[in-house]
Structure formats: structure tokens, C-alpha cells
Amino acid sequence: xxxxxxxxxxxxxxxxxxxxxxxxxxxxxxxxFPSVSQPGMSRHLRVLREAGLVRVRRERSYRIYSIRSDGxxxxxxxxxxxxxxWKQELDSLExxxxxxxxxxAESRRTRRHR
Numbered sequence: 001x002x003x004x005x006x007x008x009x010x011x012x013x014x015x016x017x018x019x020x021x022x023x024x025x026x027x028x029x030x031x032x033f034p035s036v037s038q039p040g041m042s043r044h045l046r047v048l049r050e051a052g053l054v055r056v057r058r059e060r061s062y063r064i065y066s067i068r069s070d071g072x073x074x075x076x077x078x079x080x081x082x083x084x085x086w087k088q089e090l091d092s093l094e095x096x097x098x099x100x101x102x103x104x105a106e107s108r109r110t111r112r113h114r
Contacts, residue, residue, distance in 0.1 A: 003075050006051035011036060012044050016067060019054060023066035026056075 006012055011033060018024060018032055030041040045065060048054040052071035056063050 001047055001051050003051045003053055003071060004078075006047050006053055007075065009044070009047075012048055015044060015048060015065075016053065019065060019067045023064050026063045026065065029065060 007016075014033070015029055018029065024032075026041070026045060029045065030036070030038055033041060036044070045054070045056070048065075049056060052068055054065050054071070055068050056065050058064075
């Protein structure tokens with residue numbers, strides 16, 4: 001499974017959100033999702049590991065998970081072209097609004113009151 005398939009699942013995205021703050025044990029991650037069974041969480045963690053998005057290390061009897069930034073590099077590269085697209089679109093909108101004589105804030109207020 002590739003990174004995009006792994007990220008398609010909302011639980012796995014939430015796991016990555018938790019890991020973005022700090023590394024966590026498998027048990028901590030499992031407790032963060034009370035509606036997900038232990039075998040279900042194990043499957044989510046395996047998918048993330050196989051997709052190269054997380055790493056696991058053993059410390060005594062614990063499995064500790066952390067994000068692999070290099071695993072997200074492919075996702076970032078793919079998104080880069082869309083970031084540029086949206087930047088251009090927003091720049092175009094800004095030019096349009098500037099040309100209409102309305103500030104961005106005034107334009108937002110005007111659109112909300114329609």
C-alpha cells in the first residue's frame with residue numbers, strides 16, 4: 001500500500017496527527033481511539049508502517065511509533081504543484097479584488113451580506 005492509500009483512512013490520518021506532536025506507544029495510540037479495537041489499531045499501525053509513514057522501535061516491552069518524515073516526502077512533492085496552483089488562483093483573486101476597488105476584507109463583507 002502506498003502513502004496515499006494509507007492516508008485515505010481518517011483514523012490513520014488522526015494517528016499521524018497525534019504522532020506529529022510526539023512519539024507514542026502503541027497502547028497510547030490505541031487508547032486515543034476507544035471505538036477501534038486493539039486488532040484494528042494494530043492493522044492501522046501496520047498499514048502506516050508498510051507505507052513508510054511511521055517507524056517503530058522497541059523499548060523494553062513497548063513498541064514506540066514516530067513519524068517518518070521521508071515517508072511523507074512523496075505526498076509533499078505531489079501536493080507542491082497544487083500549492084502553486086492555489087497560490088496562483090488566490091493571487092488572481094486578489095488582483096481582481098484590487099481592481100474592483102474593494103479591499104479583500106470589504107469584499108468578504110459584501111459577499112456575506114448578499
